Amino acid sequence: MKKLAGVMASAAILAGSLVTGAYAQETIKIGVTQPLTGAFAASGNYVAQGARIAEDEINRAGGVMGKKIQLIVEDNKSNPTEAVSTVEKLIQRDRVPLLIGAWSSTLTLAVMPKLEEYKVPMIVETSSSGKITTSGNPYVFRISPTSAMEAVAFQPLVKKMNIKKADFLYTNNDFGIGSGQEFAKMLKENGVQIGISETMDPKATDFSAQLAKIKASGGDSLFVTTAVEQLTIILKQAKEQQLKVRIVSCGGSNSPDQLINQAGEAANGSFHTVFFPPWFPEVVKNPEPAKRYMDEWTKRGHNVGGLTEGFRGYDAVYVAAEAIKKAGKAESEAIRNALWDVKVKGIYGDIAFTKQGPAGKESGQHMPGVYLVTISNGKVAKTSF
Amino acid sequence: MSRFLPWLLVVLLASVPFWMTDYYVLHIMITTCIFIIAAMSLNLLLGYTGQLSLGHVAFFGIGAYTSALLSLGFQVNVFNVPFGVTPKPVWFAMLMAVIVAGFTGWAIGKLAFRVRGAYFVIVSISFAEVVRMVAVNWVELTQGPMALNNIPALTLGTGEFELSFLRKPSFYSLALAVAVISYIIIARIVNSRAGRAMNALRENESLAMSVGIDVTRYLVIATIVSAAMAGMAGALYTHYIRIVDPDVFLFIYTVTMVIMVITGGKGTLAGPIVGGVIFGFVPEALRAMAIKPEIQWIIYGVLMILIVYFLPRGIVPAIERFWAGQKPGDDEAARSVPGALQK
Amino acid sequence: MDQLLQHLLNATILGGTYALLGIGLTLIFGIMRVVNFTHGELYAFGAYCMYALVMPLGLNFFMALVVAMALGALLGATIELLLLSRLRGADIDTTMLVMIGAWIALQNAEQLAWTGVALSINNPFPSEPLIVGPLSVSWNRVYVFFVALLLILGTYYLINRTHLGKAMRATFQDRDTAALMGIRIDRIHTATFALGSALAAAAGALLGPVFVVAPTMGDLAAAKAFAIVILGGLGNIKGATLGGFILAFVEELGAGYISSGYRDAMGFLLIILILLFRPTGLFAQKERVG
CATH class of the missing domain: 3.40.50.2300 (Response regulator)
Structure with missing residues (x-):
């Protein structure tokens, strides 16, 4: 039995290294945890699709510090306990220096203790609960607006x-x-x-x-x-x-x-x-990346309904790449310090982090724009007030 | 030889934290160990008394929530009467988890064993679902879908003599110790008078009753022990993962335990361990091979069907038969034809 | 008062589909002694068939229901022939394990084929609801209610008035004697499972356009079907019909006046209460314990 366990464990490790090992030397890994199945599956998949677009764009433009970035996307199944397992796996197995996730506030709050335990920063792309940036977790950097x-x-x-x-x-x-x-x-x-x-x-x-x-x-x-x-x-x-x-x-x-x-x-x-109106992209602060993202989204045949969600992943990956570039090395602590100086012209606006939460343990929070739209006659319209 | 083999195995397993440096493998071994404890507890009901209890995860979850809530402390209003508990030490919370789960087992045993067969199965599922709904909706107590977070890790002693079970190697040793103790408890019960009575009622309940065995009493005893042990597994789980949400009550976890027990061999002491090791490591191997979780579950489902057809008594009895050199045709082999299973 | 009337109307309409779900499950248990864990998956299968037929293939909405039922019956018959026919005479736990295995495999196959994204089916009814005084209900729900009633009556007719139904009832009462009398038990079992599956698929095909279609939709449906069947007593068709309506009323009124969060728990609480006081179900004629 012991032998069996040993064989299976080593088989698992071997198989794992066959999959991820081939790129291990030349790439910088970024861990992404999203709800790809379960109650929030639709939104989680859109965010992952948006993130993939940014990954390809950055790599086509030469990557970061001469290396390609590689997203490792894990499915947290819309469940907080699974979200913790994915983060455990991304940090322990894939050794990612930086995370993006975890879509819903509950999922993000669930993984936050792990960020402190392993000292790995995370870019929060969607969650809106105030608790995330006010509870004193210095590894959280949020680009989405709070409620x-x-x-x-x-x-x-x-x-x-x-x-x-x-x-x-x-x-x-x-x-x-x-x-x-x-x-x-x-x-x-x-x-x-x-x-x-x-x-x-x-x-x-x-x-x-x-x-x-x-x-x-x-x-x-x-x-x-x-x-x-x-x-x-x-x-x-x-x-x-x-x-x-x-x-x-x-x-x-x-x-x-x-x-x-x-x-x-x-x-x-x-x-x-x-937080992004794709029907009138001209109103956002940086129409240029918005347009690039929308064109690529259409080209890839992704669902149009996902545009309002996918940009979150797109922006998060750009912020991640910029932080790694500023840090000069793919190490968690350096990236965390660099995140405070990041300035990215994104779809969420001019992304930069301000401090929130108890002194000495502040989390980063970006201040994006909020838009109100209405649906009339089967079309999305700007509100007339 | 065979007397010392199990102990040799325990010593070997106990040495793992000293040479295993990959924490991810250790993580899988810990979760597997916890699931094996739960599967062993289910085996007592499913294998030794023959009751297909499909609400078993409820006891696991009750143990997890009890221990988490007591160690975190809580404040609720029951009919406008405030009721609060200050945070308790983790060892105390875990002890209470075992007691509460055992007590729930007693109450459920009293209620559910009024019915048998399909009714019992559906009642046991319903019980787990009701508990899950309470965990989802009683937000004041359980935080509902927001999960109980920041659950403290187990520490024993204070100051210089503090023993913390936060890190993986120490937690692994704890889980292994609990598993060994659980195994010994089950082995003692099975080989006692109570165990023989359970066996009798599994084989033929009416006959057991007619010779004066108080069937319900033994069923309730088995349920209490089983529930308490599952509660312990839940408490271990909650202080290891350090987060618990209502999905801990999902039917799929009961199914996982059932698969472990029947694959390994229900009604054998080693069965849940063999099944547990297989189904603890297979998902990770499949995940490493980049196989989608859906396909993994389809494989589980098909495997379950195939085992019921071709290996209805599980792997352990099959190996024992192979070892003993028995030929097909004796009563052991006859039982392996699905149609020949009782009635 | 208006609120109460609206709740009662909602419950009545919901009850029809619940009854449909319950009858399919209780029929299979009564005649085959099989607890059908794939029932919820056949429900989801019906809904997915409806989606595939109406949305990409553009089939007529009403025809699609008939085709979905036929496909449900076909899938049911396949499951019976492939898995259950070999287990005849096996104890109930063995078949249950096999059905759980089939349930897991089917649900994940659905998830694999359709991904986790919820799908929506268009219906041809006017989008303005039917308004009666202070009450309103969508035309789609009215349609669902009447089709469900029709199917329930059809099932009663099939069982009580046809040759096949007679053979089913004979098998239900005494399998061995029925076999001695020349009834092909094998065929009765296949037919029963196909019928039960068609009814589950019909419920899914009817409710798919009312809600959304998702791979896990079957779990809740199966849970409710179990509650209904326990309420009415396993194997009792009239009991399942009434049980469906009772569950719908308890859920709707419970959600309206007690707590909407516990809506889906009502059925299970009901099961536990019933078993405390009437372990054989509300309408059992004979002792079924043990």
Whole structure:
């Protein structure tokens, strides 16, 4: 039995080195953990696709310090414990000096203790929960906006949209709860009455009961925070149940194109906060990389609905490459120090990190732009206020 | 010779942390060891009493959550009455995990053994699902899908004599020790009067009853021991991975344990260990060969079917038969025809 | 009041599909003594067939349902002939392990073929819902409800009025005697499994366009089917029909007035309560324990 275990273990190591070993000398590895299967599979795959585009672009332009970069993408199965295993594997087996991940706030929060344990920095490309950058983990560098930043960006619209009473529906994870709390706080400060807050399991598919309750509550606006899969069903079921309220989706993982495609007419009249509007790329701060990314995305035949998600991975890889270049070597501590000086003209804007969290253990946070779009007549439009 | 072989094996396994420098291999060995403990506990029910309990992961998860919650401390309101627990030492939390899981086993045993066969199987699955739903939805206690994070590692003693189980080599030794103790406990039970009673009721429950064996009593005893042991495995797991989320209750983990037990050989002491080693290392080997997880699971599913068809008693009995030089045609071989299995 | 009425309407419509799921499972158990763990996968299979037929292939929405059911029956018959026919007479645990193996393999094959991304099926119904006073319901759901009722009645007719149904009932009551009377037990088993599978596939094909289609959709469906079948008593078709509606009402009202988070737990809680007080299910005629 012992022998068996030994043979199998060495077989595993051998097989592993056959796969990864061939490039080990000439490449700089960057670990990516994303939900490629499970509840957030669609979004996780888009981010990975965007990251691959940036990887190829950088390598075509000569790589970093004369070496090619190599992304090692692991599937965290939309599950926090699996996310920890992937990070364990990326750090222990593949010896990556830098990570990108882990899409949802819950997944990111789960892997954060491992970053401190192994002293490896991570670029957070999507997660929005405030806790990530305020809990004092000096290995976290976030390029996506927090829920609080999103709520503040939304503030001027409260009066313009004439919101009087708001209800909430969000997933019971860090992403949903964090967003719900921040928006409720902001709306209350602006004199809006808060109705009911309903939660849902990230895997649920039937919301008829929640929607009936929300209808009875009688607000004029419903703030929904979840990923595009559940949002699609919510829009459809809200229409079925004649829920005639203004639906605003928060969190930026709402992929309006996919909503139009999958929810059809039910998507009309809904509002969505996005962090990159591919329908009018001219409004973003750096239209040039945005256009390059969009062209390549189309060329590769990726789903158009994924454009609002894929750029996160694209930007994260550029930030990673820039940090390695600035550090001058592929070592975690040097890269972590270099991340503070990184300046990248990305789709998220001019990416640079400011300090957040308790003194001495600050995390890095970038301040990207937030855009509100609406769907009317099956098309995405700029909001007219 | 055969008396010393197991001990030689234990000594060999215990020496691993001294020469194994690849922490990733050590990581796989630790998780495999924890799963073997869980599979051994399932074997007591599945192999020795013949009850197909498909909710076994519930005990594992209850152990994991109990230990995590007690070592982190918590504050909840039950019907507006605040109830809180301050963080407890990890060894105490782990002990409580064993007790709570064992107690749950007693309660579930009392309830579920009112029914047998298909009803029992479905009840056991339902039980695990209800526990999972509670873990998902009682956010105040369990943090729901956000997972319990930053669970402390086990440390014993203080100051200069502090023994920490944070690092992989020390944790490996701990897991191995627990596995050896679990093995000895099961071996003692199986070879006792209670073990013979369990055997009798597996073979023929009505007959066992008619000769005066209190069937339900022995079933409940087996469930308590089994649940407590699974709870211990869960507690080990939680202080090793240091995060626990409701997916720990997923049916697929029960299935993994069941596959380990039936592949190795249900109702044999070594069965879960052999099955556990195979199914602990195979996924990693497949992952290293860049085989997609879906294909890995398809292989699991097909393997499970093939084993039930061609090796219904598992690998260990097959090897024993080979060793003993038995020819097909005796009662052992006759049992290996699926159709001949009881009834 | 409006809210309550809306909940009751939602529950009634949901109950129809739940009943359909339950009948398929209970039929297979009653006649074959097999706990069919692939039931949820056949449900997902039906939904994927519907997607493939309607979206890329452009088949008529209503025809697609018929084809999906036929394919479901075919897959069911294949599973029966390939896996179960060799296990006739084996104990229930053995068949259960085989079915669990098949379930894992099927679900991951679906995941491999379609990836994890949820798919959406267009329906030909008007997008404006049907409005009756304060209540509203989509035309698609109304369609689903009536087709489910039709299929349930069809199954009753098949079992109570046809030759095949008679042979099934005979097998159900006493397999050995039925065999002695010249009934081909093998064929009855294949037919039963195919029928149960077709009903599961129908439920998936009906609900696919209402929700979204994803590889793990079968798990929840299977869990609910188990709850329904336990409610009604294993092997009891009338029980499964009523059980489907009971579960739908408990879930919808529980989610509406107690906690929406525990919606999917209601069924399992119900199982545990039932087994505490009536271990044979709500509508059992005879003792089934042991």
